[in-house]
Amino acid sequence: MSASISKNMKMFCVSCQRFLQRCNVRRFSDGRGYESTMKGWIRHMRKQKHVNFIQLNDGTGKPAAQIVTSPEICSKDVTEGSCITAYGKYQESIAQEQSVEFLAEEIKVHGPCNMQKYPFQPRKIHSHEHLRQFLHLRPKTALTSAVLRIRNTATMAVHKYFQENGYIFIHTPILSSNDCEGAGQLFTVKVSEKNDDDEKKPIPEFFTSPVFLTVSGQLHLEAIASGISKVYTFSPAFRAERSQTSNHLAEFYMIEAELSFTESLEDIMQVMEGLIKSLTREVMETSADDIRFVHRRNSASSDLLTAIDDMIEKEFIRLPYVEALSIVNQICESPELKWGDDLQRAHEKALVKHCGNVPVFVTDYPEELKPFYARLNEDHKTVAGLDLLIPGVGELCGGTLREERYDLLHQRLKSKNLLSTLSWYLELREFGSCPHGGFGMGFDRYLQFLLGMPSIKDVTAFPRWTGRCQL
Numbered sequence: 001m002s003a004s005i006s007k008n009m010k011m012f013c014v015s016c017q018r019f020l021q022r023c024n025v026r027r028f029s030d031g032r033g034y035e036s037t038m039k040g041w042i043r044h045m046r047k048q049k050h051v052n053f054i055q056l057n058d059g060t061g062k063p064a065a066q067i068v069t070s071p072e073i074c075s076k077d078v079t080e081g082s083c084i085t086a087y088g089k090y091q092e093s094i095a096q097e098q099s100v101e102f103l104a105e106e107i108k109v110h111g112p113c114n115m116q117k118y119p120f121q122p123r124k125i126h127s128h129e130h131l132r133q134f135l136h137l138r139p140k141t142a143l144t145s146a147v148l149r150i151r152n153t154a155t156m157a158v159h160k161y162f163q164e165n166g167y168i169f170i171h172t173p174i175l176s177s178n179d180c181e182g183a184g185q186l187f188t189v190k191v192s193e194k195n196d197d198d199e200k201k202p203i204p205e206f207f208t209s210p211v212f213l214t215v216s217g218q219l220h221l222e223a224i225a226s227g228i229s230k231v232y233t234f235s236p237a238f239r240a241e242r243s244q245t246s247n248h249l250a251e252f253y254m255i256e257a258e259l260s261f262t263e264s265l266e267d268i269m270q271v272m273e274g275l276i277k278s279l280t281r282e283v284m285e286t287s288a289d290d291i292r293f294v295h296r297r298n299s300a301s302s303d304l305l306t307a308i309d310d311m312i313e314k315e316f317i318r319l320p321y322v323e324a325l326s327i328v329n330q331i332c333e334s335p336e337l338k339w340g341d342d343l344q345r346a347h348e349k350a351l352v353k354h355c356g357n358v359p360v361f362v363t364d365y366p367e368e369l370k371p372f373y374a375r376l377n378e379d380h381k382t383v384a385g386l387d388l389l390i391p392g393v394g395e396l397c398g399g400t401l402r403e404e405r406y407d408l409l410h411q412r413l414k415s416k417n418l419l420s421t422l423s424w425y426l427e428l429r430e431f432g433s434c435p436h437g438g439f440g441m442g443f444d445r446y447l448q449f450l451l452g453m454p455s456i457k458d459v460t461a462f463p464r465w466t467g468r469c470q471l
Helices: 003-009 014-022 128-132 142-164 218-225 265-286 288-297 302-313 321-331 345-354 406-415 423-427 443-451
Strands: 027-030 033-047 052-057 066-069 083-092 100-111 230-238 251-260 317-320 360-363 385-390 394-401 436-442
Touching: 033 100, 052 083, 066 083, 142 230, 142 265, 142 288, 142 443, 218 230, 218 251, 218 423, 218 436, 251 265, 251 443, 265 288, 265 302, 265 360, 265 385, 265 394, 265 436, 265 443, 288 443, 317 321, 321 345, 321 360, 345 360, 345 385, 345 394, 394 443, 406 423, 436 443
Parallel strands: 066 100, 317 360
Antiparallel strands: 033 052, 033 083, 052 066, 083 100, 230 251, 251 436, 360 385, 385 394, 394 436
């Protein structure tokens, strides 16, 4: 771009400048604007006798200029939803709400839109449930495109935090022979093959042992952390939960990290808290316009904005399991919880609300409530495990110190009949093991909180849940 164009672009507002940078600016025309093109999909169109007004959207952000054109150059295919290129120039606008507008002299229609069948009618607010019926089309809507831009910003912010803090990113496998959580909610991988040579001849198994879609990359991260001290992964996970609730998906994304040379849950909590504060601050600053739009669309309350501010500014609360249990029994009318009972989602939300809607770490759970790899505490009743609870969602993260002592881990695996399948995991304790720990965080559930989204199904482009796997 020439120096004269750069100088004149400073006359426009910042949002307009960003939009112009995405356009194909061809040459400086006169003192009023630029000869250029605008490409995208028509979001709104207002027709008058002598002039048409078009709001164009290319999906990368809110449009910065309205297209003004004569009805004569608008063919019958120039409708809401159609894909076009407008040729013309930018000029100063006399409208108070905008500094520039685009005067179109020619419009080329790349793809018309059949408005008789189009499921998203202009200027109509459609429900989340309606949008969900058209997963392949809903990225065209203002709501879904805003959510996906926010998701992109949050994804980059996750990597930014770990990279700036010395972590190495690891691609953990999607196919796995391990049930990390021991919950048994696994998708089993089957190979469908036809033997064309001899139908009676058996087809050999593709793998020599049962294989599943991964529920977590944690065990593989632990293997890496035995040689690289700070690692993380950000990858899909799969759980065959037959749940129709608003905060469960069959396929979702997990942020997981592993730290070597730590013997304190506090070390793990500091990383988790630092990640969430940094992530939230980055998204709220970078995607402010999209956040405001999604909040308005979801009728988010002022309580959500306060909770987001508190998540950034206030220190997270730490509560041992026994204290959390006592508080829940005081504030909830449900049957009294006893030692060894797990907190349900209603208990978690009530506990966070009682603590002023500030995120709460619940630590030192009874041994039977945490997975086999959690490190046994000195009381031999509890383990060094934690959950992070946040407003409106409940559990967001789970973490533990890992049991690095060979004898104790061997005993635990033997009692759960896991010695044969996890012999490699036990072997890590034989060759230079060290105290270590880590955590996992549900990325989609975090976005559900941040956006005030009623259902987790609407924070990802193609949600999968029991009974539904479209496209």
